[in-house]
Amino acid sequence: MTFTVASPKEVVVAAWRTFSTRDPSRIEACFTKDAVWLVPFRNATALALGDHETRGMDRQQIAHFIANDFGRIFVADVKVDVLRLFGDGDVVILEQRTRATLANGRSYCNDYCFIIKVRDGRIALIREYMDTLSGFRQVFGEEAVKPVEPIVRPARTAR
Numbered sequence: 010m011t012f013t014v015a016s017p018k019e020v021v022v023a024a025w026r027t028f029s030t031r032d033p034s035r036i037e038a039c040f041t042k043d044a045v046w047l048v049p050f051r052n053a054t055a056l057a058l059g060d061h062e063t064r065g066m067d068r069q070q071i072a073h074f075i076a077n078d079f080g081r082i083f084v085a086d087v088k089v090d091v092l093r094l095f096g097d098g099d100v101v102i103l104e105q106r107t108r109a110t111l112a113n114g115r116s117y118c119n120d121y122c123f124i125i126k127v128r129d130g131r132i133a134l135i136r137e138y139m140d141t142l143s144g145f146r147q148v149f150g151e152e153a154v155k156p157v158e159p160i161v162r163p164a165r166t167a168r
Contacts, residue, residue, distance in 0.1 A: 017127035018096040021103060024132055025091070028075050037072035041128055044068045046135040053141065053148035057082050057112075082148075083109035083117065092120070101125040117147045 015023065024039040047065045048055065055063045058078055066074060086109055093104040103125060108118045119139055126134040146154055 015130055016096065017099050017101050017125075018094055020127045020130055020132065021094070021101045021125055022091075025089070025103075029089075031076045031080065033072040033076040036075050037068055039132055040068045040071060041131045041133045042068065044071065044131070044133050044135075046071050046137065048137045049139060049141045051141075052139065053144040054082055056145075057148050082112055083107070084112050085110040099127050101127060111148060113148075115147060115150070117144075119144050119147065 020039075027035050027039050030036070045065050045067060048063060050064050051061060055061070058081070088108045090106045090108075091103060092106055093102070095102040101124075103123045105121045105123070106118065107121065108116075111117050122138040124134075124136040124138075125132055142154070
């Protein structure tokens with residue numbers, strides 16, 4: 010009898026498909042017991058949920074976010090497109106574009122990059138990168154972004 014072991018890329022693709030089920034137990038099963046998903050601190054999604062402290066989520070928090078909170082923020086016309094998928098050993102890099110209508114009625118479109126480590130056929134680590142300023146503007150509006158003063162003044166040119 011021959012057993013086929015899924016490649017890390019296949020593990021990630023299967024997990025992303027599972028996320029769309031919004032079934033927390035199935036989602037949780039995609040991750041190792043010690044899994045961590047590291048997110049940009051104070052990103053717009055966390056702030057929209059009233060979470061000002063999240064830097065990372067454990068396996069249960071990941072499942073809860075995907076199964077419950079994701080749909081509270083991104084309420085309609087949700088489209089997740091995988092743009093690129095690369096694998097090297099146990100590491101997978103996934104580039105994705107997420108589009109949706111937000112709970113406040115605004116349109117959302119942002120690109121993400123995930124660095125994913127797979128161990129024993131499950132996801133052990135996800136490090137998420139995104140354009141946090143663009144996400145903030147889309148979620149909270151341009152008026153929520155305050156202008157900043159430069160910390161270095163332009164040099165004067167000699168005449």
